[in-house]
Amino acid sequence: MADNKEVDQISGTETTGHEWDGIKELNTPLPRWWLWTFYATCLWALAYWIVMPAWPLISSHTTGLIGYSSRAQLAKSVAEAREAQGAFLDRIEAASLEQIVADQELLEFAMAGGGSAFAVNCSQCHGSGAAGFVGYPNLNDDDWIWGGDLEAISHTIHFGIRSDHDETRFNEMPAYGRDELLTPEEINDVAEYVLSLSGSGEDAAAAARGEVTFAEQCSACHMESGEGDYELGAPNLTDAIWLYGGDKAAVVDTIANSRAGMMPAWTGRLDEATIKQLAIYVHSLGGGE
Amino acid sequence: MVEQAVVENTTAGVTAEPGAGVERSDAEPVNKKERRSLYQKRIKIYPKLARGAFRRWKWVIMAVTLSIYYLTPWIRWDRGPNAPDQAVLIDFPSRRFYFFFIEIWPQEVYYLTGLLILAAIGLFLITSLAGRVWCGYTCPQTVWTDLFIAVERLIQGDRAARIRMDKAPWGAEKVVRKVATQVAWIIIAVCTGGAWVFYFADAPTLAGDLLAFQAPPVAYITIGVLTFTTYLLGGFAREQVCTYMCPWPRIQGGLLDEESLVIAYDEDRGEPRGARKKHSHPTDLGDCVACNQCVAVCPMGIDIRDGQQLECITCGLCIDACNSVMDKVGLPRNLISYSTLANVERVRAGEKPKLRLIRLRTVVYSGLIALVGLIMLFTLITRADLDLNILHDRNPLFVTLSDGSIRNGFTVKIINKAHHERTFRLELEGLPGAQLSVVGAGTDPDALTVESDTLASFRVFATVPRETLTDAAVDVEFRVVDRDSGSAITHGSVFRGPQ
Known part of the structure; x- marks a missing residue:
C-alpha cells in the first residue's frame, strides 16, 4: 500500500483508493482528541466487564470484582427506608389512636402511610379519592353506617362487614318483597314514607300509610325517627346521602330485595400499625366524628 | 551597526541591541492562518512581558476580578437570627439564593433568567461598541491564563529564558524551576476550586471543615474537578480554549460591525516593513521596523500585522509592545492601535477618524437592557414577602x-x-x-x-x-x-x- 499512495490534488490529503463515479474518498485522519476519547472508552468498557456484572453465563452471569447487584441495591434501599420508618412505626404501634392524632409528627406520618395503604388495599372499592361508588360508601362525608369515630372506623377495618371473621360487623335486612313479607303496595307506601323523611317524597297519602308499616317493620333497626343506629349498622334514612341511590326505584328495590354489601376483615392481612394509620387516614378525610 | 540591526539570534530567539535599544525577535506567529492545520499539534507559545498602558490595565483588572472571585464568599451580611449571614450564598439544601439584600426562592428563578438576559445583552452591547474587550480583559480564561503566565515568568524568566530552558538538557536548576512552576500552578488551581465551593455553604465553617477533612465529599470532588480544569486550561490549553473550544468568538462575528473597536495595524503607515538605523528614516520603508515584538508578546500566537483574525482577543499587548519600540526609534506611536474598520477607510479617504458610538444596534441593545432592567427592578421592589x-x-x-x-x-x-x-x-x-x-x-x-x-x-x-x-x-x-x-x-x- 505504501508505495502506491494516492494524494488528492486539491486538498493534498491521501485518498483511501475508493472511487465512486470519479469521486474519491479522502483518508482524513481522525481528530486526535476523538481518537484518544475512543481509546479511553474502549479501556472503560474492558474495565467495566471485569469490575461490574457483565456477561451472561448458562445459569447465571459474571458477578464482577466489586459484586455490584441492582437487586441487592434495591433490597438495601428498601431496608433503609424501613429502618427510617421503624421509629415512627414503633411509636404508632405503642400509642392509642387518640395519642397519635394529638401528636402532629405522628399524625402526619400516619396520614401519609394510611394514604398509601389505602391506595393499595381500599381504593379498589372505595375509589382512589375514597369517594366510593353506588354500594361502596363515600368515606369523605359525615354519614356513617357503623360509626365514624376513630374506634368505630378501626373496628370496621379490623373485622370487616359480613366478612368471614368471627367478630365481623353483621346485620341483615329482610327482603320484604322477595320473601313476600310486604305486598308491593305496602312497599310502595314505605318507600314514599322513607323518601319523605328527607323531604323528597311526592305522594303524601302513600307516605302516611307507609308510616304505619315503617313503625311496625322498620323502626326496630332504623329507629322511630328513621335516623338509624350505629350499633345495629342501620343507615340514617333522614339525611341526604344514599348508599344505593335515593330515587324511588332504588329505595323500592332496597326494601323489596334487601342489600348486603360486604367488606373483608383486614386484621391478619395488615399489621396493627398499618390499620391504625388507615383508620386515621379515613378519619381525616373530612367526615370523622 | 547596520549588521547588528538585522541580526536575529536564532538560538535564543532574541537579541539585545545595546546601541539602538530595540529588541528584535524571531518570534513565529504559530497560530497564523497558514499554519493552522486541524491536525497540527499545539506549538507552545512563550509570551514576552509587554510594558505599557494596556499591560497596566490588565494587571488592575486581574486584581479586581480575582479579588471579587476569591473574597465575595467571605463578605458578611446580617439578615437577622433566622437566616445565614453570608452576603452571597447559593443554599441548595434549603433552596435559597442570597445576594446581599435579595433572597430568591426556587420559584423565583426568573430573576436568574433576567440576570442572564442582562448579562448576554450587556455583552452584546460592549462587543458592538468596543469589540472583544470581554475576551481580552475579563474572561476568566484570559485572567487565569495571564496569571499562570505571570507565575511561569516569575519562576522561569521571560520569553528568552523560557525558550532557553526548554531547549537545555535537564539539570538541577531546570528541574527545580519546572517543578516549582507546576506546584505554584496547582496551588492556584486548588485555591480556584476551593473558592468556588464557598459560594455554596457558610464559608468560615466550610473552610474549617475542609482543613479538618470533615467537609462533605461533594466539596472535595468539586474542588478536585475545578483544580483539574484550572490547571489544564490555564497551564496547558490556554489560547486553544479561545480558538477551538469557545463559541463566543464565532458569535461575536455577528455582533461586530465596521464601527466596533478592533486592534488594527496601520498597514498604510507601516509597510513596507524593514530594519533600519536609529533615527534614520529611509524613504523606501514604512514605519514598521520589523522587530517582531508584537508577535513575541502575543499570548494567542498570531501576527496582528496579518489583519483581523479569529484568534485575536484584543488584549492590547501588541499595542504596548509596538509603542515601546516606536518611542525608542523616535517614530509616532499607535502604529498598532485600537481603531475601527470604518476609520481605516476614512483615513485612507483623507477624512478624520471618528468614533460612532450611537448606532442602531447599540441603541437597540441599550434599550433592551433598560427594559429588562426596569422590569426586574419593578418586580423586585413590588414583590411580597x-x-x-x-x-x-x-x-x-x-x-x-x-x-x-x-x-x-x-x-x-x-x-x-x-x-x-x-x-x-x-x-x-x-x-x-x-x-x-x-x-x-x-x-x-x-x-x-x-x-x-x-x-x-x-x-x-x-x-x-x-x-x-x-x-x-x-x-x-x-x-x-x-x-x-x-x-x-x-x-x-x-x-x-x-x-
Whole structure:
C-alpha cells in the first residue's frame, strides 16, 4: 500500500483508493482528541466487564470484582427506608389512636402511610379519592353506617362487614318483597314514607300509610325517627346521602330485595400499625366524628 | 551597526541591541492562518512581558476580578437570627439564593433568567461598541491564563529564558524551576476550586471543615474537578480554549460591525516593513521596523500585522509592545492601535477618524437592557414577602354531606418569606355562607401559624348549604391576611358542586 499512495490534488490529503463515479474518498485522519476519547472508552468498557456484572453465563452471569447487584441495591434501599420508618412505626404501634392524632409528627406520618395503604388495599372499592361508588360508601362525608369515630372506623377495618371473621360487623335486612313479607303496595307506601323523611317524597297519602308499616317493620333497626343506629349498622334514612341511590326505584328495590354489601376483615392481612394509620387516614378525610 | 540591526539570534530567539535599544525577535506567529492545520499539534507559545498602558490595565483588572472571585464568599451580611449571614450564598439544601439584600426562592428563578438576559445583552452591547474587550480583559480564561503566565515568568524568566530552558538538557536548576512552576500552578488551581465551593455553604465553617477533612465529599470532588480544569486550561490549553473550544468568538462575528473597536495595524503607515538605523528614516520603508515584538508578546500566537483574525482577543499587548519600540526609534506611536474598520477607510479617504458610538444596534441593545432592567427592578421592589397557592382536590371534586350541604377540599400553601413566625387569617370570598375548617387538631382558619422562611401546607374544607350554590362551578378567591401587619394576598380557585 505504501508505495502506491494516492494524494488528492486539491486538498493534498491521501485518498483511501475508493472511487465512486470519479469521486474519491479522502483518508482524513481522525481528530486526535476523538481518537484518544475512543481509546479511553474502549479501556472503560474492558474495565467495566471485569469490575461490574457483565456477561451472561448458562445459569447465571459474571458477578464482577466489586459484586455490584441492582437487586441487592434495591433490597438495601428498601431496608433503609424501613429502618427510617421503624421509629415512627414503633411509636404508632405503642400509642392509642387518640395519642397519635394529638401528636402532629405522628399524625402526619400516619396520614401519609394510611394514604398509601389505602391506595393499595381500599381504593379498589372505595375509589382512589375514597369517594366510593353506588354500594361502596363515600368515606369523605359525615354519614356513617357503623360509626365514624376513630374506634368505630378501626373496628370496621379490623373485622370487616359480613366478612368471614368471627367478630365481623353483621346485620341483615329482610327482603320484604322477595320473601313476600310486604305486598308491593305496602312497599310502595314505605318507600314514599322513607323518601319523605328527607323531604323528597311526592305522594303524601302513600307516605302516611307507609308510616304505619315503617313503625311496625322498620323502626326496630332504623329507629322511630328513621335516623338509624350505629350499633345495629342501620343507615340514617333522614339525611341526604344514599348508599344505593335515593330515587324511588332504588329505595323500592332496597326494601323489596334487601342489600348486603360486604367488606373483608383486614386484621391478619395488615399489621396493627398499618390499620391504625388507615383508620386515621379515613378519619381525616373530612367526615370523622 | 547596520549588521547588528538585522541580526536575529536564532538560538535564543532574541537579541539585545545595546546601541539602538530595540529588541528584535524571531518570534513565529504559530497560530497564523497558514499554519493552522486541524491536525497540527499545539506549538507552545512563550509570551514576552509587554510594558505599557494596556499591560497596566490588565494587571488592575486581574486584581479586581480575582479579588471579587476569591473574597465575595467571605463578605458578611446580617439578615437577622433566622437566616445565614453570608452576603452571597447559593443554599441548595434549603433552596435559597442570597445576594446581599435579595433572597430568591426556587420559584423565583426568573430573576436568574433576567440576570442572564442582562448579562448576554450587556455583552452584546460592549462587543458592538468596543469589540472583544470581554475576551481580552475579563474572561476568566484570559485572567487565569495571564496569571499562570505571570507565575511561569516569575519562576522561569521571560520569553528568552523560557525558550532557553526548554531547549537545555535537564539539570538541577531546570528541574527545580519546572517543578516549582507546576506546584505554584496547582496551588492556584486548588485555591480556584476551593473558592468556588464557598459560594455554596457558610464559608468560615466550610473552610474549617475542609482543613479538618470533615467537609462533605461533594466539596472535595468539586474542588478536585475545578483544580483539574484550572490547571489544564490555564497551564496547558490556554489560547486553544479561545480558538477551538469557545463559541463566543464565532458569535461575536455577528455582533461586530465596521464601527466596533478592533486592534488594527496601520498597514498604510507601516509597510513596507524593514530594519533600519536609529533615527534614520529611509524613504523606501514604512514605519514598521520589523522587530517582531508584537508577535513575541502575543499570548494567542498570531501576527496582528496579518489583519483581523479569529484568534485575536484584543488584549492590547501588541499595542504596548509596538509603542515601546516606536518611542525608542523616535517614530509616532499607535502604529498598532485600537481603531475601527470604518476609520481605516476614512483615513485612507483623507477624512478624520471618528468614533460612532450611537448606532442602531447599540441603541437597540441599550434599550433592551433598560427594559429588562426596569422590569426586574419593578418586580423586585413590588414583590411580597408572602405567597399563596391553592390546590383544589381533584378526587373527589366535592362531597355531599348528610344535611345536603356541599363540601370542597383544598390544599392551602402559604409561603412566609419573612424571617419571623407569622399568624394568618384565612378568608374565602365569592361564596356567601361558606364555612371554613382546617384538618388537624386545634387548627383554626383564623390563626394559621407559619414559621419563619418556610412554606406551610394546610388541608382546608369549605362547606356551603346546597341551596346557596347556584352553579356547578363557582369562582372563589382565597385571601390570607397577616394578623399583625394586615398585609394580605389572594389566590383564585373554584368551588364545585353537583350539576
